[in-house]
Amino acid sequence: MVPTLEGSPDALFPDFPKGPLHAYRARASFSWKELSLFLEGEDTLRFKKTVFSALESDPLFARSHGTHLSLEKYRELNFLRCRRIFEYEFLSVEDMFRSPLKMLAFTHCLGMYDWSLAAKYFLHTMAFGSAIYNSGSERHFEYIQKVFSMEIFGCFALTEVSHGSNTKAIRTTAHYDPATEEFIIHSPDFEAAKFWVGNMGKTATHAVVFAQLYLPGGQCHGLHSFVVQIRDPKTLLPMPGVMVGDMGKKLGQNGLDNGFAMFHQVRIPRQNLLNRAGDVTPDGTYLSPFQDARQRFGASLGSLSVGRVSIMCMAVANLQLAVSIALRFSATRRQFGPTQEEEIPVLEYQLQQWRLLPYLAAAYALHYFSKSLFLDLAELQRGLLGGDRSARQAEFGHEIHALASAGKPLASWTAQQGIQECREACGGHGYLAMNRLGVLRDDNDPNCTYEGDNNVLLQQTSNYLLGLLARRDQGGARLQSPLKTVDFLEAYPDILGQRFTGSSFADCLDSAVPLAAYKWLVCYLLRESYQKLNQEKRSGSNDFEARNNCQVYYCRSLALAFMELTVVQRFHEYTHQPGVPPSLRPVLGRLSALYALWSLSRHTAVLYQGGYFSGPQAGKVVESAILTLCSQLKDDAVALVDVIAPPDFVLDSPIGRADGELYKNLWGAVLQESSVLERGSWWAEFSHNKPVLGSLKPKL
Structure with a gap:
């Protein structure tokens, strides 16, 4: 058993060395330590530090740089590490089922170290153990103890x-x-x-x-x-x-x-x-x-929502790792400059800011959303276990299912695209396996597929929204839900009559502006999808054919836009709540606005098509606001990374280390690789087996 970390809050935040990243840290507009405490809370930070410290001090978890394990050896090592995790008793049985935030933090810690380890541990405890706990009864609970003792x-x-x-x-x-x-x-x-x-x-x-x-x-x-x-x-x-x-x-x-x-x-x-x-x-x-x-079938598969929300958290952690590596690299990598003699960090270039900072904002917004949805899911599970059969509980389950079904695609695709952008933004050094971006890309890729193919899952969410509208049209039912994610649809006709009124980029620097645009966008796509579905049915298509013919440009876009709106809404409310310390409000507000505008900008064609945007000015205003926010967040980028990046041992990327000694760390890591200075084992083939070329001489 590992002891609990003791000490003052300052012990949680050792000062970073005053190396190449110090200049950016000194220019930050906020205290990264204060932001960490606000976002996570001292208990969670202390728990995560305890886990990370235990892994780093245990030889079993030592990074095997230069050693490439066979498949069988990697799986053996992963099992031994998984068994050691149980020996540490980081989580109790009680924690697993009654402390969702602690469980989520633990998933985050193990995954940032190695997703193979995190997946092995949580498939055993959460997928298997929670399925028994949530779907079984007292006669099955003997299995739970055997799960945590590893008898099975x-x-x-x-x-x-x-x-x-x-x-x-x-x-x-x-x-x-x-x-x-x-x-x-x-x-x-x-x-x-x-x-x-x-x-x-x-x-x-x-x-x-x-x-x-x-x-x-x-x-x-x-x-x-x-x-x-x-x-x-x-x-x-x-x-x-x-x-x-x-x-x-x-x-x-x-x-x-x-x-x-x-x-x-x-x-x-x-x-x-x-x-x-x-x-x-x-x-x-x-x-x-x-x-x-149908209710019985939904209850029997309720554990799938747990899996989908967990995958959201996994994808967000991968995105956090990737942007941490790429932004620290960008703040220390110098290329070109205003004069022949002066080179500047590539983070100073607008193009690099535009490529990376929206993904940093996405990492923050999606992290908050996935955590809040995980807590919502825990509330739903408590109701199910308590025997709640109310209409509200049933509606709650439908809403969670819709959010999890679109949340997983949004998070996993954002991480997939973000990791690739980070890899390219680190140039050739990003392609070196030791810098981990390739591993992150490969480990994140299945998040787009398992627990439901992303494109298929989006249909669950669009079906939920179309069903709400159909119920309203048929019987006048109100458009409301327990988590209030669809309540804005009560004003559906009025919202469709609204238009974008921003005249300058300054009008868009608060996330309230893109939030209003998103509500119009979802209402428009819902109306278009609903009309398309009814048109297909009137033309003779059966229900299956009609829904199949409504996915591209309609229902798929509707589900994604609704999910983006929900993330934007929650992050906006979180960053603008009265409890936000005054010193943190500007940076959190900029993150919220940047994520909202950047996501919204991907729908520019539809915003023009539906008439919400008109004339060239609207699109230009949004673009200018995005670039302005990137510029405003540029000096905060390293400090924002310091909040979300794990210790160097866990991050495991020479170009992303907290000291910023980019070339020193990279050079040292290259020299540690096995056989880098030795001639190839096949050297004799080069020296003694020259091809016979006489018959291949060209005729002059």
């Missing part, structure tokens, strides 16, 4: 070879046999094999398996989850009837063993059905607290 190791088995996003079409079956009071888990063919399951490849002993529940007589009650033992914990050999294996090397996160499994008439006790959404009595009678099959 878990995984979450939903997707199959032939089905991923379309969960209703999952083909694994669970037939109930009342004679033995057992379920028979079966894979009808290889296309129904569970696939892409993290931890399943080499490690997992148990799985939460999703299967279609059949009762005697052949009646199917839809998708339910079951605890299935897949390996013997003492030998790690497969259980009878289970074929389980590893999928092999991936593009990234190769410390995590993704695997597959097929089940051949595997019998499990009736009690292994996770029964919060539905249960089966010993004689084979089906019972459920949900009368509506």
Whole structure:
């Protein structure tokens, strides 16, 4: 067990060395220490520092510079590190299920160190353990203790070879046999094999398996989850009837063993059905607290929202790492200048500011939003566990589902694009693997796919919005939601009549201006999508065809714009609340305005198309405001990075170290690589095996 970090708040913030970055730090308009305390709070900062310090002082977590591990060795090391994390007891069982902020901070710490480690730990505890806790009952809680003692190791088995996003079409079956009071888990063919399951490849002993529940007589009650033992914990050999294996090397996160499994008439006790959404009595009678099959299906897949919000947090952490590396590099990398003799930091160039600072603002805005949504999700889960079956609780679940379904695409795509921009902004040095930007890009890439393909997920959000509008048109229902994310739609007709009135860039330097534009944009896209959908239906298309034909330029854009608006709205409210210290208001206000305007600028064509913008001035005003905000934030950029960057040991990038000694750190890291000064092992091929060229001489 690692001791809790003691000491005064000042111990949390050691001073940075007065190296090449000192000039920018000295010009900052705010105290980065004050901002850190405001954003995170002392308890969270102390906890994160405790975790980071423990990792850095433990030889098992030493960075293996110059050593390239085989796939098998990397997975072995990742498992040993995961086991050590449990030995430290950073999180208790109570923390996992009742302290969402602490759990979120811990995810952040492990992920910034290595996403393979974070994924392994949280697939075991959150995906497997939380699925049991949230979907099961007291009879299943014995598994929770075994999770934290590592008597068993878990995984979450939903997707199959032939089905991923379309969960209703999952083909694994669970037939109930009342004679033995057992379920028979079966894979009808290889296309129904569970696939892409993290931890399943080499490690997992148990799985939460999703299967279609059949009762005697052949009646199917839809998708339910079951605890299935897949390996013997003492030998790690497969259980009878289970074929389980590893999928092999991936593009990234190769410390995590993704695997597959097929089940051949595997019998499990009736009690292994996770029964919060539905249960089966010993004689084979089906019972459920949900009368509506759609509600029951939603409850059985509620853990997917946990996964999607967690992926948002992962993507944001990757973006924070990338902008930390790129901006520290940009503040110390000198190229060209006003005279032949003088070179200036590339951060002084407007083009570099425009490329990087909006992603810094996005890292702040999305971090706050993902954290707040995680807390909203924890409130929803408490209601479900408390048996709340109210209409408000049901609406709350729909809203969370819509936000998680669009939030994951927005965060993962923003991180994907941001990491690539950071890589390019660091030039050739950014392409060196040791500087980590390539690893971040590869490790972030699956965030765009797992727990639902991004483009498919956006349809969930647009369906939610279209459904609200349809209900209003059919019965006059009010456009409201528990989290108030759609309440502005009550003024839907009036908002559509508004127009942009800014006449200079100064009018746009507060996020209230792009916020008003976003509300118009969402209302416009909602109206256009709704009309397009009805037009398709009137022309004879069935519901499936109509929705399919409305995605491009309509529903997809609607879902993204609604999500961006929600992030902008929450960050605006957070940065403009009375509790913000006066010394922090200017910098937070600029971050809020820059993220809002930069995101909005991607919709300029639609803003003109719908008539909200008119004439050349509107677009130019927004562009000028973006560049002005970038210029205003330029001197604050290094201090803003100091708030979000982890210690150098965790950041693990020579060009992004806090001391700013760019070339010294880079040179030292290159020389530490194995065999850099040795001749190639194949040198003899160069010296003694010259090709015979006589017959290839050109004829003159």
